[in-house]
Amino acid sequence: xxxxIRPAVGQLKVCEYETYRAVYCGICHALKEHFxxxxxxxxxxxxxxxxxxxxxxxxxxPGYENxxxxxxxxxxxxxxxxxEEVLPYVGGCVVSMAHAKIADNISDSGFLKSSxxxxxxxxxxxxEKKAGGKFPALPALCEKMTEDQNRAEQDPSVSLDxxxxxxxxxxxxxxxxxSEDPMNKRILKRFGYLLGRWIxxxxxxxxxxxxxxxxxxxxxxKRFQLSYPLSAEQKQEVRGYGRELxxxxxxxxxxxxxxxxxxxxKGILDNIVYLGLQQSIDRVFDRADGKKPGEGTxxxxxxxxxxxxxx
Amino acid sequence: xxxxxPYQVLGVSRDxxxxxxxxxxxxxxxxxxxxxxADSPLADVANEKMQEVNAAYDAVLKDLKNRSSDGSQGxxxxxxxxxxxxxxxxxxxxGYRQQQYRxxxxxxxxxxxxxxxxFSDVRRMIQQNRLVEAEELxxxxxxxxxxxxxxxxxxxxxxxxxxxxxxxxxxxAACQMSPGNPEYRAALNRMSWQGQGGYGAPGSGYRxxxxxxxxxxxxxxxxxxxxxxxxxxxxxxDLIPCC
Numbered sequence: 001x002x003x004x005i006r007p008a009v010g011q012l013k014v015c016e017y018e019t020y021r022a023v024y025c026g027i028c029h030a031l032k033e034h035f036x037x038x039x040x041x042x043x044x045x046x047x048x049x050x051x052x053x054x055x056x057x058x059x060x061x062p063g064y065e066n067x068x069x070x071x072x073x074x075x076x077x078x079x080x081x082x083x084e085e086v087l088p089y090v091g092g093c094v095v096s097m098a099h100a101k102i103a104d105n106i107s108d109s110g111f112l113k114s115s116x117x118x119x120x121x122x123x124x125x126x127x128e129k130k131a132g133g134k135f136p137a138l139p140a141l142c143e144k145m146t147e148d149q150n151r152a153e154q155d156p157s158v159s160l161d162x163x164x165x166x167x168x169x170x171x172x173x174x175x176x177x178x179s180e181d182p183m184n185k186r187i188l189k190r191f192g193y194l195l196g197r198w199i200x201x202x203x204x205x206x207x208x209x210x211x212x213x214x215x216x217x218x219x220x221x222k223r224f225q226l227s228y229p230l231s232a233e234q235k236q237e238v239r240g241y242g243r244e245l246x247x248x249x250x251x252x253x254x255x256x257x258x259x260x261x262x263x264x265x266k267g268i269l270d271n272i273v274y275l276g277l278q279q280s281i282d283r284v285f286d287r288a289d290g291k292k293p294g295e296g297t298x299x300x301x302x303x304x305x306x307x308x309x310x311x
Numbered sequence: 312x313x314x315x316x317p318y319q320v321l322g323v324s325r326d327x328x329x330x331x332x333x334x335x336x337x338x339x340x341x342x343x344x345x346x347x348x349a350d351s352p353l354a355d356v357a358n359e360k361m362q363e364v365n366a367a368y369d370a371v372l373k374d375l376k377n378r379s380s381d382g383s384q385g386x387x388x389x390x391x392x393x394x395x396x397x398x399x400x401x402x403x404x405x406g407y408r409q410q411q412y413r414x415x416x417x418x419x420x421x422x423x424x425x426x427x428x429x430f431s432d433v434r435r436m437i438q439q440n441r442l443v444e445a446e447e448l449x450x451x452x453x454x455x456x457x458x459x460x461x462x463x464x465x466x467x468x469x470x471x472x473x474x475x476x477x478x479x480x481x482x483x484a485a486c487q488m489s490p491g492n493p494e495y496r497a498a499l500n501r502m503s504w505q506g507q508g509g510y511g512a513p514g515s516g517y518r519x520x521x522x523x524x525x526x527x528x529x530x531x532x533x534x535x536x537x538x539x540x541x542x543x544x545x546x547x548x549d550l551i552p553c554c
C-alpha cells in the first residue's frame with residue numbers, strides 16, 4: 001500500500017533532490033539504530049514525506065553528515081543527522097505499519113504468500129514491539145486500523161468513504177504527533193486523515209484488476225458492481241471517478257498543507273503535494289495499461305529526457 | 312503569539328519594491344481566501360493567517376512609505392503619485408478585506424441560519440464543531456422532510472469529517488432539490504472544480520500562476536461564470552439556463 005507519495009523528480013532542484021535522499025537515508029539510519037538492520041527493508045517513500053514534513057515544522061534542524069551506505073559502498077553519501085524526535089518516530093511508524101500489513105496479509109492471502117508472511121512475522125513483531133515501547137500510541141493506532149478495516153470489509157453496504165476510514169484515521173493519528181504546537185496538530189490531523197484516504201484510494205485503484213481476479217475486497221468493486229473481466233467502458237468509468245475522488249482529496253490536502261508554518265523544505269513539499277500526487281495517479285493508470293514509466297502519452301511529448309530515478 | 316516579521320510573513324526581502332510587495336500580498340490573499348476554506352474545519356486557522364497577512368501588508372506598506380520620504384524629492388513625488396493612484400482604486404486592502412472577506416466570514420452560518428431555517432440548531436452545532444450531535448439530529452429527521460437544506464447540512468458534516476465522496480453526493484442532491492440556492496451551489500461548484508484538478512474555490516485564482524491578476528475582475532468574470540455553469544451542468548444542474 002506504499003510508495004505513492006513521492007516527488008515529481010524532474011521538477012526538483014538538484015539540491016532538493018539531494019535533500020530528499022538525505023532524509024530518506026536519515027530514516028534508514030534511524031530504523032537501523034532503533035529497530036535493527038532488517039527493519040530498513042520496510043522503508044518507503046510515504047514515510048519519507050512524513051519525515052520531511054516533521055523536520056520542516058521543527059525550529060531547529062540537526063544538519064547533515066557523511067556516511068557510506070552498505071548497499072552502495074563505493075559512493076560517499078550525506079544523510080540527515082539522527083535526532084531524538086522526528087526520525088525515530090517516523091521509523092516507529094514505518095515498522096508498525098509494516099507489521100500491520102504483514103499480519104493482515106496472512107489472514108487475506110493464499111497459501112504461498114501467507115507462508116512467506118508467517119516467516120517474517122516474528123521479525124516485524126519484534127520491531128513493532130520496540131516501536132510500541134518507544135511510542136506507546138503506535139500499536140493502538142495500528143490495531144484499531146486493522147480491526148476497523150475488517151469491520152468495514154464485512155459490511156455489505158460499505159461506502160467508499162467508510163472503507164477508507166480505517167487507513168485515514170491511522171495516518172491522521174500518526175501525522176498529528178509530528179508537531180507539538182496545538183495549531184499545527186489540528187492541521188496535521190486533517191492533513192493526515194486526507195493523506196491516509198488518498199493512499200487508500202490510489203492503492204485500491206492500483207489493485208483493482210488483481211482484486212477482481214482474486215475476489216479480494218476492493219471498495220470500487222462494491223461501488224460500481226464490477227465483475228471480472230472488466231470492460232473498457234467500466235474501466236474508464238471507475239478511473240474517471242477515482243481520479244476525481246483523488247483530486248478532491250488532494251485539493252483538500254493542499255488547503256490544509258498551506259496553513260502549516262514550514263521552517264524549511266518548502267520547495268520539496270510543494271512539489272510532492274502539487275505535482276507528485278498527480279504524477280502518481282498518472283503512473284498508476286499507465287501501469288494498469290501496461291505502459292512502462294515514461295511511456296505515458298504526456299511524457300512522450302515532453303521536451304525533456306526521461307531523467308533520473310527517484311533514488 | 313510573538314510578533315512576526317512582516318517581511319517574512321509576506322515572503323519578500325527587505326529591499327522589495329512596492330510592486331513586489333503587492334504581488335506577494337495578492338498571492339497570499341488568494342491562497343488564504345475564505346472561499347477556499349468555506350465549510351472547512353480549518354476555516355478559523357485560515358482566517359487567522361489572513362489577518363496576519365493583512366497586518367503584515369499594512370506594516371510593510373507603511374515602512375515603504377516612510378523609507379521613501381527619507382529619499383530624494385523627485386523620487387518621493389513619483390512614489391506618492393503612484394501610491395495615491397493605488398489607494399484611489401480601493402486596491403486590495405479595500406477589495407479583499409472589507410468587502411469579500413468580512414462578508415463571507417461574518418455572513419457565514421449565522422446569517423443564513425437566521426432566515427427561517429428549519430435546521431438552525433444543526434447549523435449552530437456544526438459551527439461549534441459538535442458534528443456527532445448535529446448528525447444525530449439530522450438523521451432523526453423523517454425522510455419525507457429531508458429537503459435541500461438537509462442534504463446541504465449532511466454534506467457539510469461529511470465534508471468536515473473528510474468523507475468527501477458522500478459530501479459531494481449530498482451537495483449534489485441539495486442543488487437538485489433547491490436549484491436556486493447560492494450556498495449549496497457554491498459548495499458543489501467548489502468540489503466539482505477540485506475534482507477537475509483545481510485547488511481552492513473556482514475562480515479563486517489560487518495556483519493559477521499564469522494569471523497574476525485578481526481572481527474575479529471584469530475580464531474573467533464571464534469566464535468564471537461559464538466555468539461554474541459547466542461544473543453545474545456536469546453534475547446535473549444548471550447555473551446559466553441559456554447556455
